[in-house]
Amino acid sequence: MRRRTHHPVVLATAIIVSCALHTSPGIALPSIPAQSFQSATTCICHGPQQDEWRGSMHAKALFDPVYVAEKTEADKATGGALGAFCDTCHTPIGTMSGQTKTRKFSPQSREGVTCDFCHQVVGTTKTPPGDASQKLVADGTKRAQLWDATSPTHANAFSQFHRSAEFCGACHNLAHPTTGVILDDTYTQWKAGPYAAEGIVCQNCHMTPGPGERPLTGRAGAMGPIRDDTYLMTFSGANVALGDPERARIMLTRAASISLTVPEVVPAGDQGSVKVRVTNYGAGHAIPAGVAEIREMWLEVNAIQPDGSKRLLGTRRFGTVFRDAQGRYPVQVWDAVAVQSDDRIPPRGSVDVEYALPMDSETSVTVEAVLNYRSFPDDLARKAGVENPITVMARGESTVFASTSIQDEASRSSRGRSSAALDRIALFAGAGIALLVVIGVSAIFVRRHRVRRPD
Numbered sequence: 001m002r003r004r005t006h007h008p009v010v011l012a013t014a015i016i017v018s019c020a021l022h023t024s025p026g027i028a029l030p031s032i033p034a035q036s037f038q039s040a041t042t043c044i045c046h047g048p049q050q051d052e053w054r055g056s057m058h059a060k061a062l063f064d065p066v067y068v069a070e071k072t073e074a075d076k077a078t079g080g081a082l083g084a085f086c087d088t089c090h091t092p093i094g095t096m097s098g099q100t101k102t103r104k105f106s107p108q109s110r111e112g113v114t115c116d117f118c119h120q121v122v123g124t125t126k127t128p129p130g131d132a133s134q135k136l137v138a139d140g141t142k143r144a145q146l147w148d149a150t151s152p153t154h155a156n157a158f159s160q161f162h163r164s165a166e167f168c169g170a171c172h173n174l175a176h177p178t179t180g181v182i183l184d185d186t187y188t189q190w191k192a193g194p195y196a197a198e199g200i201v202c203q204n205c206h207m208t209p210g211p212g213e214r215p216l217t218g219r220a221g222a223m224g225p226i227r228d229d230t231y232l233m234t235f236s237g238a239n240v241a242l243g244d245p246e247r248a249r250i251m252l253t254r255a256a257s258i259s260l261t262v263p264e265v266v267p268a269g270d271q272g273s274v275k276v277r278v279t280n281y282g283a284g285h286a287i288p289a290g291v292a293e294i295r296e297m298w299l300e301v302n303a304i305q306p307d308g309s310k311r312l313l314g315t316r317r318f319g320t321v322f323r324d325a326q327g328r329y330p331v332q333v334w335d336a337v338a339v340q341s342d343d344r345i346p347p348r349g350s351v352d353v354e355y356a357l358p359m360d361s362e363t364s365v366t367v368e369a370v371l372n373y374r375s376f377p378d379d380l381a382r383k384a385g386v387e388n389p390i391t392v393m394a395r396g397e398s399t400v401f402a403s404t405s406i407q408d409e410a411s412r413s414s415r416g417r418s419s420a421a422l423d424r425i426a427l428f429a430g431a432g433i434a435l436l437v438v439i440g441v442s443a444i445f446v447r448r449h450r451v452r453r454p455d
Contacts, residue, residue: 029088029092029095029096029132029134029136030096030136031096031097031098032093032096032097032136032138033096033097034093034094034096034097034099034106034108034109035106036120036138036140037093037108037114037116037117037120037138038108038115038116039107039108039111039114039116040053040054040059040111040114040115040116041107043115043116045151045153045221045222045223046115046220046221046222047222048218049115049220049233050115050233052232052233052234053114053115053233053234053235055234055243055244056233056234056235056236056243056244057235057237057239057242057243058112058113058114058235059111059112059113059114060112060242061089061090061091061112061113062087062090062091062094062105062109062110062111062112063110063112064090064242065242065384065385065386066241066242066375066376066380066381066384066386067086067090068384069380069383069384070294070380071083071086071087073332073383074086074332074333074334077332077334077335078334082177082334084100085177087100088131088132089113089132089171089174090112090113091105091109091110091112092113092117092132092134093106093108093109093111093114093117094106094109094110095132097109113171115233116142117134117136118162118167119142119143119144120136120137120138120139120140120141120142120143121134121135121136121143121159121161121162121167121170122135122136122137122143122159122161123135123161124161124166124167124169124170128166128169128173128187128188128191129166129169129170129173129187130169130170130171130172130173130174130175130187131173131174131175131177132170132171133170134170134171139155140154140155141154141155141156141157142154142155142156142157143156143157143158143159143161143162144156144158144159144162144220145158145159145160145162145163145229145231146158146220146227146229149220149221149224150224151221152223163201163203164201165187165190165191165196165201165202165203166187167202168187168202168203168206169186169187169188169190169191172184172186172187172202172290173185173186173187173188174291176333176336176337179336179337179338181322181336181337181338181339182339183291183293183333183336184290184291184292185286186285186286186289186290187285189285189286189289189346189347190202190284190285190347193284193285193346193347193348194347194348195284195347196284200212200284202284203231205251205283205284206234206235206236206237206251207231207232207233207234207235207236208231208232209232210250210251210254211250211251211254211255211282211283212254212282214228215228215229215230215231215232216230216231216232217230218230234247236248236250236251237251237289237290238251238252238255238288238289238290238295238373238375238391239375240252240374240375240389240391241374241375241376241381241386241387241388241389242375242386245389248391249391252373252391252393253391253392253393253394254282255280255281255282255283255287255393256278256279256280256281256282256283256287256345256371256393256394257278257279257281257394258276258277258278258279258299258369258370258371258394258395258396259276259277259279259396260274260275260276260367260369260396260397260398261274261275261276261277262274262275262357262367262398262400263357263400264400264401264407265400265401265402265403265404265407266357266359266400266401266402267359267402267403268359268360268361268362268402268403269359269360270359271356271357271358271359272356272357272359272400273354273355273356273357274301274313274354274355274356274357274367274369275352275353275354276299276301276352276353276354276355276369276396277350277351277352278299278316278318278345278350278351278353278371278394279345279348279349279350280345280346280347280348280349280350281348283347284347285347286344286345286346286347286349287318287344287345288318288319288344288373289344291333292319292320292344293319293320293321293322293330293332293333293336294375294376294377294380295319295373295375295376296317296319296372296373296374296375296376296377297317297318297319297371297372297373297393298315298316298317298318298371298372299315299316299317299318299353299369299370299371299372300312300315300369300370300372301313301314301315301353301355301367301368301369301370302367302368302370303357303358303365303366303367303368304365304366304367304368305360305361305365306361306363306364306365310368311358311360311365313355313356313357313367314353314355316343316351316353317343318343318344318345318351319343319344320339320341320342320343320344321339321340321341321342321343322335322336322337322338322339322340323336323337323338323339323340324336324337325337357400359400359402361402362402363401363402363406364399364400364401364402364406364407364410365399365400366397366398366399366400367397367398367399367400368395368396368397369395369396369397370392370394370395371392371393371394371395372390372391372392372393373390373391373392373393374388374389374390374391375388376388
């Protein structure tokens, strides 16, 4: 995988981000005291939702160890300027209350993207949304997609905005605060893609049991009615290491597919070709998503010999690469003035690659193509002190034979194994049927014997 270069003083004087972020370019959050928001611990009527949120990256946003490690490095490189910008989305209440200046956070601020922040949002201050453009009315009224919600402890209001992708786009679209280079365009990718045209929004995939599934049937509150549009507060993404690993793997394995085109026969000593198509069939945005400069998604194609040894045929990395003012790349996000390259796969888009296949086996090789993913580079994981698992998003394989005779023999052997397996199944099935017949006859005999037995 690529290594990122570091130029800690390139933009140290160029980035000037005021700690009073609501007055800075691109930042629209107002000044609101932390006391205007409830802590998630007080939302006692929503126990299941509390538990779901606690395991989410929203709850961990401020103290996510990878975020802390990256922010620490950014602050060193920019004289403390860039961290305040990043905190806007990672602790919006801390930003609005001014607690990011003192780093003395109230419970509401420590909770990252907490319940009461989202449920007091009424819209966005700009189009398209982004750079923390949430518009809030912090009057204690809880807003959600439920049109008939009631509560004995707080006021409720129906919010169509909470059903929209723009609600999520306010933080999931991000531009560099001084150069304007796009760092995260997840919302924009969705908006320009086919899912937006079909009315499929972020919530349909990230707040349901799985991508494209319906919301749960359940209760939004302990005393509420059973509804068909109850969303999960898991906000499932692709972070296997720090989020919910099971849900993250579901998201990843339902995002992409691989198809292989290989010749059936390549004589030993000759060379064929392998064509691989990687398709983004399940994500409503480009993959990898988020700040794709640190995401790692790559294709690896191998020829596996009969003895199990592998020969690498080729790799292909997907993501974005930034360059700095001196034209160097790859660089960190805070040094970025432009995008050097963007190799992501758009929604329902495909990328085709082709590799040479030297036939160095006298019998056959198995061509294997694997699409791998991890949320951040290993060096960043080490700095953060976290595990960095690799998840296989998609896999494809096909066998190439050295001759038609070897291919025919393999086909006969395969048919023989299939026939033998069917014979075993038939044998077991026959034995099972015979056993059932014996049991049935025995039952009839016993029943008749009991009927004929004198008192």
